[in-house]
Amino acid sequence: MSLNLSHLAAQIDDMAESLKVEEKNWSACLDQALDTIQHQSLDPESLRRKIKDSRTTWLIAGITGQLDGRFTCPPCPPDFAVIATDGSHIGVDRHSPARCYLINIGSVMLRYGQQPDAVLHSQPTLYSNKEDLIIVDPRGSSELPIEGGLLGAKRAVAECLALAELGEELAPELPSTALVDGTLIMWGLAGHAYPEYVRTELLRNGFLQALDRIRDLGRRTGLALASYISLPRSTEVANTLRIALCPYDPPDCDRHCPRKSSSVERECDTVSGIRDRDIFHAILEPGDRSATFVSGSSIVQDYYADHEIRFFYLKVDNEIARVEFPCWVEDMGNLDLLHAMILDQCRRGHGYPVALSEAHEQAVLSGPDREQFRHLLELTLNEHRLPTGTSEKNRSKRTRWV
Secondary structure, eight states: OOSOHHHHHHHHHHHHHHHHHHHHHHHHHHHHHHHHHHHHTTOHHHHHHHHHHOBOSSOOOEESSOTTOEEOOOOOOSSEEEEEEEEEEEOOOTTSSSOOEEEEEEEEEEEESSSOEEEEEEEEEEEOSHHHHEEEOTTSSOEEESOTHHHHHHHHHHHHHHHHHHHTTSOTTSOEEEEEESOSSOGGGSTTSSOHHHHIIIIIIIIHHHHHHHHHHHHHHOOEEEEEEESOOOOHHHHHHHHHHOSSSSOBHHHHOSSOOTTOOOGGGGGTTOOHHHHHHHHOOTTOEEOOEEOOOHHIIIIIGGGOEEEEEEEETTEEEEEEEEHHHHHTTOHHHHHHHHHHHHHHTTTSOHHHHHHHHHHOOOHHHHHHHHHHHHHHHHHTTOOOOOOHHHHHHTSOOO
């Protein structure tokens, strides 16, 4: 047995005791957060000004209305459609004789009403050309391989492009919503992890151009776009409460609180450890959504322009979900449509949008799928009399010798 459970059991018991203490502190912090959100909702304009002038080390949500705003769900139209895409991939295997990667996109169209219909599809694409495997600086000074986080970003672009193509096939008069799983914010490309030419290739010329196509569809047909995040870990709204509690105006973390002292507690620490979902689980009733908030992400502010990402929280039975959407969805007056269709999808899918569940099933690559892909790759190389050698490390993993 590789895992010593007898030693681990005592450690888990110690952890449980610590969690009991933390839960008591968490309850007090949540009460403080709810009191603060109720008080600040009386004068949101003052908080909005304080947020604008603040300098913090946290990601803060922009507010558009009352913090404790709550909206009940309107009914769905009698006839409507929901489209969704999801993706999975097999990255470049350095032990493989051929450098390539695979992106598999699952797509779903579900129509409800007088003419119900369902179309499910998956589309695998193999990338093996040199221009597919690297992103090159146009100045010729450097290049980066598409793997790891860059491959994830490449897949997100493919998912969004597939969603645009799917939307273009819908009847223009049919109320529709387009869904993707996860976030619309390309967090992996933020900061200084990658040079600017990478963001140009994957963000400006890829993801944002796909959003342009969907926005144009929305203007012609009313199509609403959103992403769905189940059990989010976001703290943007909770961090907004930190700004509200800060005694300094404007708040400046580096100047006034350069380093937290173990002996001195900051006023904002009275809401530490609280996530947005904790707040809205207490505020919302099942089926309700929160007010709209604006993402404070630097990559959104620097690159997304008229695709500014906003979000609201939705209570689905006992879970709080985060729904992100470009600002033009709200500007076109489609927020109620989005709310109604997503909640309907969750109720049909036992708490999670059924269209996204089905898109995932179309996209997912199982262990046998990956093994068959590897086998087909080697077989084809053999047929073309190309080398199929692998590393000794990989061969040892695939051979049982004890």
